[in-house]
Amino acid sequence: MAILRDLLTRLSGRVESNVSLREYTTWRVGGPAEVLVEPAGIGDLCLVVEYARERDIPLTVIGNGSNLLISDEGIGGIVVKLGPRMSRIVIGEGFIQVEAGARLAGILTAARDAGCGGLEFLAGIPASVGGAVAMNAGANGLSIGDRVLEATVVDLNGKVHFKTHDELGFGYRTSALHDEAAIVVSVKLGCFPKSAAAIRAEVEQHLARRKQTQPLEYPSAGSVFRNPPGETAGRLIELAGAKGLRIGDAEVSRKHANFIVNLGAAKSREIRQLMFQVQRLVSEQTGIWLEPEVKLLGRHEATE
Ligand SMILES: Cc1cc2nc3c(=O)[nH]c(=O)nc-3n(C[C@H](O)[C@H](O)[C@H](O)COP(=O)(O)OP(=O)(O)OC[C@H]3O[C@@H](n4cnc5c(N)ncnc54)[C@H](O)[C@@H]3O)c2cc1C
Structure with a gap:
């Protein structure tokens, strides 16, 4: 080829x-x-x-x-x-410089060992830092954009640019990088002095809470739908009676209604159909059409 x-x-x-x-x-x-x-x-x-x-x-x-x-x-x-292959992590005075492929878990460990606090809220998000910045991933009222000082990106022509925090256009689970189709190469995250013990304790707390509230025993993509203004998608899905709905091996989690879990051999098509069923049920009950937070890649058939 x-x-x-x-x-x-x-x-x-x-x-x-x-x-x-x-x-x-x-x-x-x-x-x-x-x-x-x-x-x-x-x-x-x-x-x-x-x-x-x-x-x-x-x-x-x-x-x-x-x-x-x-x-x-x-x-x-x-x-x-x-x-x-692109996951270097370098700790500086008041910042951490990371390549886009570094996983948040690894960054948190390095930050803890160096006594760099302020990133603990990211514990349990199974992302690369590039994906987390593109999506402005977050939890517990904070998003990674709150800690991004600057980033290096590559544009559609293969040219390298330096972007300040403001130029990255962070919003709720989004950034300007999607519109510009720019690729994050490295990120500088701000942090502040904090003891390793305090960081560890906070990280463990976040992880324990996730274990309690999320179906981490099954493959998933986290929250499937974006929260509509002033609401949570999970509550609406539960109200619509969609918890536990199943197509093939794809199931609306009984533990967290905004998760769709793969019980073993789910197909992408089945997950897409289940997403559509949830959207329809919620819309019938509330008039709100839930928008996916997950990104659909490849050709997905219009679903009925
Ligand atoms: C169990 C579980 C829990 C989760 N909890 C949370 C949570 O609490 N909060 C939250 O926000 N999310 C959560 N998520 C969702 C997910 O982790 C985030 O959306 C994360 O930001 C995706 O990062 P990724 O590296 O996996 O990106 P991918 O899924 O690989 O890609 C996501 C998007 O980012 C783009 N992208 C990826 N890398 C780059 C790059 N270097 N430059 C430019 N664009 C890029 C892709 O093109 C795609 O559009 C959870 C997921 C799971 C499975």
Whole structure:
């Protein structure tokens, strides 16, 4: 295959064709990537973006896949995964500089050991920092955008830009990066002095609360729908009687109504159908059409 051959000669990171993306998502569903690239650094990333643009090849970026519904047919073109190969963490005075592929859990551990406080609220979000910044992930009344000082991004032409906090356009579970289709390469997070013991205690508290309230024993993508203004999607889903609804191995969690869990062999199509059923039920009861928080990648059929 021409793309594969070309990229193998140009990049030093991983390049492979026809790679199942199932293992690259926390929902454990989805078909293959036509070509999967794991860049070894910013140079590789710029090259692959430029290569795709010059040839009009679709390019999709994924982080830790914890907010993705990838279709059963997979994703055509090039899928760029930012993960362990770009995950350096450097602690400075009052900040932590991290590459986009670093996982939040690893950043929290490094921050704890260095006595850098202020990121504890992120405990339990199974994200890469790039994905977390793109989505402005958050919990407990705070979002990662509250801690982002600046970021380095690559644009659609493969050019590198430096963005200030304000230029990143953070909103509720979103950022300007989606509209601009910019890729986060590294992020500078602000932190403040705090004892390792206090950080550990707070992180453990958050993790314990998640274990109590979320169905962490099953694959999922966290909250499926965005909270409508002044409401929670979970409450509306529960009111609509949708808890426990099941299609194939996809089930609206009985523990947390805004989670759809994969009981074992769920298909992406089944999760999509279940999402639609939940949207319809909630709309019939409340007049509110829930908007997905998860990102749908690949071709998803219109569902009935
Ligand atoms: C058990 C569980 C609990 C969760 N709890 C929370 C929670 O409390 N709060 C919360 O906000 N979310 C939560 N989530 C959802 C998810 O973790 C977040 O949305 C997270 O930000 C996704 O990060 P990711 O690296 O997995 O990104 P992915 O899922 O891989 O991608 C998500 C989006 O970000 C884009 N993206 C990824 N990397 C980059 C990059 N480097 N540059 C630009 N764009 C990029 C992708 O194109 C996609 O549009 C939870 C998920 C699970 C499974």
